[in-house]
Amino acid sequence: HQPFSITPLKKKIKRMELLTAKDKKVYLIRFINGIARYHRDFDNFNIFNEAMEKINLTSEEKILNLSRANNTLYEFLLPHEQTLDEKPIINHVVIKADVRGSTDITHQMIKRGLNPASYFSLNFFNPISELLNDYGADKVFIEGDAIILSIYERENAPGGWYGVARACGIAINMLLVIKRYNIKSKKNKLPVLELGFGINYKDSSPTFLFDGEHRIMISSAINLADRQSGCSKAIRKALKNKPTPFNLYVFQSETEAVVGQTSDDLLLRYNVNGIELNAAGLKKLSDEINLRALECDIPELQKERFTVYTGTFPTTTGRYKRLIIRQAHVPKVNPETMKVRKLTSKKYYEVCTHPKVYQYVNDRSQ
Structure with a gap:
């Protein structure tokens, strides 16, 4: 190994x-330019x-x-x-239908x-499947006693931007279908x-993932819709x-401090043939x-006055349907006795199906 000379x-x-002052300045400027270019190129690198x-x-x-389904694929074709x-x-709407008992x-x-x-196939799943096309809904998940649907709104497609209205509409129709089948069940x-x-x-x-060819949707709306569709045994009793x-x-039933510490839904519900819409959905x-x-x-129906919101929406086939959304305050209750202590500032929204409410609203919408 030869030493460096x-x-x-x-x-x-x-x-x-031996250089003159003028030549030294030329070399200095060239050196500074070289250092500056080096740092510029290194940063760009x-x-x-x-x-x-x-x-x-x-x-x-x-x-x-997978990337295409989650809108993270850039294709230059x-x-x-x-x-x-x-x-x-x-954006998207999730509809969870849960069978009681x-x-x-x-x-x-x-x-x-x-x-x-x-029994469940003929009285629940098959009739519901026949409604999907009218409301642009997709099946997300099916289990023995529940079904989860979703309606997607897509970019540059304003004709389909009725996701929440159609979600409410399909829920109402699912209830009507089940009631008709219940009449047959009672007879038999x-x-x-x-x-x-x-x-x-x-x-x-x-977001989506794939299990083979099967696409699986992931969304916090699924868990929240599950909470909304639930029914507390204590409240029902x-x-x-x-x-x-x-x-x-x-x-x-929980204190404001406990509720404020989590984004989870800690509310208790009586939901028997009811349809709950979240606040963002109403907006x-x-x-x-x-x-x-x-x-x-x-x-x-009820001694106290109550507020509803009403309007009509088109299905995918162009037929118009009326929606009525009831607004009410969430009461604070004693967790042991379930007695009401006071009304909170929180509100909840029910998609109404009661005939008397529809008659009242229709009489004043003529």
Whole structure:
């Protein structure tokens, strides 16, 4: 290994000592320019590297499908490669329908030698499936005693921007269908179905993952709709011998401090054939259709006046349907006795199905 010689460096130093002041300035400026360009290029190099690390060039079909479904795929296609793909999803609504007492129904039917799977299929899942196209809804998840639907709104497609209105509409129709089948079940001495609905709107696109070819949606709206569709056994027991003209009542048992510490829904619900819409959903509904506030005075239904919002919306087939949304305050209750302590400032919203409310509103909407 030959040692590095510093002789050329010494010669260069001697040459620099013989330079004039003018020549030294020229060399200094050239040196400063070189250093500045080096730092500029080095910074650009780091920026370029950082940007390249965020880009994943892939040709794997699974990754392409996953990225395309979640609007994270950038495709630069030649004219002959372009296809008419679906527009990106900009927001979504989740509808959860939950069957009340499904365990008891299953037990009764097995005891009588009947098939509960056929019963749920013929009286619940099949009739609901026939409604999906009219409201632009997709099935997200199905289990033995529940179904989750979703309606997506897409970019640059204002004709379909009625997500919340159509979610309310399909929930109402699902209830009507189940009531018709319950009449048949009673005649045949079969158990009747009771449902609870939760409708939760999110002003964002859901995310998706794939299980083979099956697309699975991930959204916090699913969990919140599940809470809304639930029914507290304690609340149902407390209201058993009390008049319940409506199908949905919401209560708060926790303190404000406890409620404020979490984003989870800690409210208790009586939801038997009721449909609850979240507050964000009502706001979105007011953007979709012309909602009119109306004070209702129906003593035979409820002594106190109550507020509703009403308007009409189009289905995908162009037929117009009326919606009535009841507004009420959430009462604070004693968690042990379930007695009401006071009304809170929180509000909840029920998609009404009571015939007397519809008659009252229709008489004043002519």
